[in-house]
Amino acid sequence: MPYGCRRGICFGCLTPLTYGRVRDLRTGEIHDRAGQMIQTCLSAAAGPLALDA
Amino acid sequence: MTVTPPASIETALDEDVGEELGAELDRIRSEILAARGADDARYIRTVIAAQRGLEAGGRAALAVSLFPPAWAAGTAMLAVAKILENMELGHNILHGQWDWMGDPAIHSATWEWDFLTPAEAWKHTHNHLHHTWTNVVDRDRDLGYVVFRMSADQRWRPRHLAQPLYNFVLAPLFEWGIALYDLEPDAVAAGRKTWRSFAADLTGFLAKGTRQLAKDYVLFPLLAGPSALPCLLGNLTANTVRNLWSHTIIFCGHFPGDVQTFTEERIEDETRGQWYLRQIQGSANIEGGTLFHILSGNLSHQIEHHAFPDLPSNRYAEIASRVRELCEKYGIPYVTGPLWRQYGSTWGRILRFAAPGQ
Numbered sequence: 163m164p165y166g167c168r169r170g171i172c173f174g175c176l177t178p179l180t181y182g183r184v185r186d187l188r189t190g191e192i193h194d195r196a197g198q199m200i201q202t203c204l205s206a207a208a209g210p211l212a213l214d215a
Numbered sequence: 216m217t218v219t220p221p222a223s224i225e226t227a228l229d230e231d232v233g234e235e236l237g238a239e240l241d242r243i244r245s246e247i248l249a250a251r252g253a254d255d256a257r258y259i260r261t262v263i264a265a266q267r268g269l270e271a272g273g274r275a276a277l278a279v280s281l282f283p284p285a286w287a288a289g290t291a292m293l294a295v296a297k298i299l300e301n302m303e304l305g306h307n308i309l310h311g312q313w314d315w316m317g318d319p320a321i322h323s324a325t326w327e328w329d330f331l332t333p334a335e336a337w338k339h340t341h342n343h344l345h346h347t348w349t350n351v352v353d354r355d356r357d358l359g360y361v362v363f364r365m366s367a368d369q370r371w372r373p374r375h376l377a378q379p380l381y382n383f384v385l386a387p388l389f390e391w392g393i394a395l396y397d398l399e400p401d402a403v404a405a406g407r408k409t410w411r412s413f414a415a416d417l418t419g420f421l422a423k424g425t426r427q428l429a430k431d432y433v434l435f436p437l438l439a440g441p442s443a444l445p446c447l448l449g450n451l452t453a454n455t456v457r458n459l460w461s462h463t464i465i466f467c468g469h470f471p472g473d474v475q476t477f478t479e480e481r482i483e484d485e486t487r488g489q490w491y492l493r494q495i496q497g498s499a500n501i502e503g504g505t506l507f508h509i510l511s512g513n514l515s516h517q518i519e520h521h522a523f524p525d526l527p528s529n530r531y532a533e534i535a536s537r538v539r540e541l542c543e544k545y546g547i548p549y550v551t552g553p554l555w556r557q558y559g560s561t562w563g564r565i566l567r568f569a570a571p572g573q
Contacts, residue, residue, distance in 0.1 A: 166338075166339070166342065166343035166347075167342075167343050167346065167347040169347070171342070171347060171525065172311075172338070172342035172347065173310070173311035173323050174339065174343045176311075176314075176324050189248075195317070198317065199314065
């Protein structure tokens with residue numbers, strides 16, 4: 163999977179979320195839109211999911 | 216001047232206060248994130264529309280540029296369009312500042328800009344390396360761009376004597392300099408980057424470069440028919456003007472004399488508060504009006520940009536007064552000044568470190 167700064171600054175880790183839910187570890191926000199680009203370096207799984215990595 | 220750590224900051228900012236500053240800045244960030252929405256989206260779409268209008272108008276005028284007023288107007292419009300596209304649009308969109316809209320056309324993953332260096336190459340050296348290692352000697356390659364010596368902690372070499380000349384030559388050719396810099400040839404020589412990776416990046420640059428040169432020096436001149444030559448010269452002038460402007464603004468971001476540089480020891484176990492402190496002290500602002508801020512891509516608010524690189528650029532002006540207040544409250548220097556002074560100070564730094572013994 164691509165990565166950059168690993169601390170949420172650079173957006174170098176953007177990966178499409180194919181399906182499922184992830185949680186933004188900084189804000190607690192849940193992302194679950196299919197195809198949404200997520201910052202994998204600060205996201206955790208919030209259930210089964212698939213990434214287009 | 217290198218901070219390792221500076222006595223003045225230690226006395227003014229003990230650990231608790233450093234964390235207080237971090238918390239206050241985090242609070243500003245949260246407020247902006249909560250308020251971010253339709254108004255911001257409208258802003259960027261307006262700038263995009265304006266930029267496209269200027270570019271279309273500029274190129275249309277250059278299509279009949281045998282007529283001198285058309286050449287002048289076309290070149291001016293195209294120069295401003297290129298400046299806007301690179302600074303307020305490209306730099307900020309590629310930073311991910313507008314990814315939150317979920318608009319695939321205005322997103323860091325898809326935007327390609329009217330600048331020689333490919334977006335992918337630039338995002339690596341800028342978003343990742345520069346913004347993580349900001350002003351850390353021997354880690355932040357932007358500290359002199361491998362060519363210039365900008366800190367007493369960078370080893371002097373005889374070639375640095377000529378750095379005022381390098382700066383003079385670089386300015387009109389800035390996009391070429393950045394494209395070459397983004398290939399990271401020094402990293403290959405030092406073994407930090409593989410030849411395979413370099414070859415891939417080089418391929419990307421050759422493809423982008425070919426498209427850029429074909430667009431401005433073949434396609435549009437040909438479309439201009441009898442105005443081909445003035446059109447080509449107008450495009451060349453517009454690119455050069457954009458290079459001169461962006462070189463000026465970008466060099467003023469971290470090179471005015473009072474901006475701090477840091478050693479690797481200083482950033483060991485860096486806390487969030489200390490990270491903010493390094494971003495603030497490692498950056499310089501430029502004073503000006505709203506139009507100036509937009510044309511500089513809001514890099515006139517370099518301090519705020521470095522504290523919050525992923526917040527929408529139109530928000531930096533309102534954040535600036537609060538950041539400045541916090542700096543005053545905690546006794547942190549806030550480096551700013553009018554363009555002529557920041558630019559002069561940057562040249563001063565280039566001249567100062569060109570010589571050994573500094």
